[in-house]
Amino acid sequence: MTAMTNRDIQHIFESLRKGLVPERGIDAFAVGIEKLRGEMERQLELAEGGEGTIKFLRGGYGCGKTFMARLSLLDAQTHGFATSFVVVSDNDLRFHRFDDVYRKVMIELGTNVCPRGAMGDILDRWIGKVEDALIASGEDENADDFDAKVRKRLDDDLASMTGGQAPQDFIRVIQTIFDLKQQGNAAEAGSLISWLCGSGNVAASAKKAAGIKGDITSRDALDYLRGVLEIVKAAGYKGLVIVIDEAETILRMRKDSRHKSLNGIRQIADAAGSYPKMLWVFTGTPDFFDSRQGVAGLAPLHDRIQFMKQGRFASLRQAQLELTPFDAERLRSVAVKLRELYPTNDQSRIDSKVSIEFIDRLVDEVTKGFKGDVGVVPRQFLRQFVTQLDLVDENEDYDPMTEYGFEPQDLSSEEQLAISGAALTQGDGDDDGEPPVAEDIW
Known part of the structure; x- marks a missing residue:
């Protein structure tokens, strides 16, 4: 258990008074979930070893899915990962638009030293590591061409890390952020960091400085996330863990949005292995995973992550990790x-x-x-x-x-x-067949 501060303790009880899961300190009262926590630790070990992986937490209301997900994020930060905790919403997060998902991931990006909105700090740490490496190799940090050498190393490292797959706007923005920081123009550098985090409210002057015009699109967002992952690792973190909580909210969306959102999860599952050192964690109810309105209605996704149980036994290592109700x-x-x-x-x-x-x-x-x-x-x-x-x-x-x-x-x-004593029903009830599995939304 991590050391508890008075602030952590106060946070725990203030959250519980409001009926919320605390964001930190929860390992102090985590009981009866040792095996589940052990499986999530195994997932972190896989990611730390270079795997790109995905895990689904399934359980009914009150089983502690959000608690388990937040505990997994705290464990991940203890292991040196950067993390992000995103709650699916039909108000401010349209899950079928991955630019929305990307923006929320970046807003909630955190580390053990910066709990939220950590991209600026991560960039600074990466730049600092490059500077330290050059100094260690004999470069003079006071030389007139030192900044130019740092910039070149950043460019070379970025090209190498992303295998040349990062969008050109991504590269230009990173380069310009560095230039602006060295010029002491923190305001415009901050604006470009906001753009990199998916904000659509960035001044035209900042975009012009980087030679970009539009915003990050749904089709480009996964490529931007790949670049962010590589910078996270270059900054010294073990990798990135992203939680998507309350996926069952998708069942309450309109039929077309629901189908597209499920297809988006299918694409994440298919692509997860190509993002080394990144772990996706989704939480959802059995209805979300097993109903025709949910995962069971999308054969390619269901076939990959379906939940299997032998009597009352279910393997912890399968794609879906079952959380059982409190007793x-x-x-x-x-x-x-x-x-x-x-x-x-x-x-x-x-x-x-x-x-x-x-x-x-x-x-x-x-x-x-x-x-x-x-x-x-x-x-x-x-x-x-x-x-x-x-x-x-x-x-x-x-x-x-x-x-x-x-x-x-x-x-x-x-x-x-x-x-x-009424039954809980979700979805709009108008499903007349499988979602369109061939549609490539992102």
Whole structure:
């Protein structure tokens, strides 16, 4: 487990109070997922060894897909990878447009020293490594031609790393960013970094400086991502891990967008092996993977990543990694971990008032509130549990055993359905056959 700071601890509890998965510190209360975490570690080892790979996390609502994905990203950063965490949305991320996906990947690009929007820092680290290498080979950093030698080395390295496959605009932008930085023009260099990250709101003057006109297109975005991956590695990182969370959102899109999005995932899966040291991680529900509106309706993708199970056994190493629902014992273990972690000046009172007996009662009452479905209760359970810790910490005379009564708050659609006992349905119901498998969207 990584060392915990007070800021990390505060972040954990603030996130849980809002019903959200914390973005850091979550390994402190990760229980019951050791084998799953081990498989994701194996994927990181494959990527570190030079493989380009892809993994799909499958599980129903409340199984901890987002938690597992975020934990995998934290583990990746600990191993020296750059990472990006993208949530599929039908509002600001049209997954069938890869320029949208690329833009979100770049916005969320992070490292262990720069958690978000890290492209500028990664470029600086790459340039610094090139400068250090030249100095180590005997070049004088104060010589008039030193910058020209650095620029040439950057150009040579970029051509070598990308095998000449990077778009020419990509090359020109990198060159111009370096020139502008050396001239002290940080503003225009920053504008070009924004353009490189997929922004469509870059001043014409910055584009003119680099000799570019338009924006990154959907068809070019994968090639740009290849260039970014090589710069990430040249900057000293082990590789790149990209999470695409909540892929089941695609099921709620219009039929044409859904088909194109599934075809996009098929293209990512097909191309993954040609991106050495990059790991894609997708999360989705069984309905997303198994229904005709989802992966099962696109034969080329389904054949490649289909989930196989022998009785109650499923290999962890297949394309889809199955996350199983919480049970009462796992909820109890998470609660005990959080109780130990809770920031208080009187730990003994917390332990006494929020006892194991109360934790068991809380598990029972929240589960009853959701018609006995333990698998769907974790988010509400953790919110309720943190509230009880807060009330005990804030009020000396508060006794949760006598005062507590379960009242679900801010229910998600899945939680509302669980309480009502209705079935969860997704998609628009107008699917009349397989998606067009031959269409090349990107």
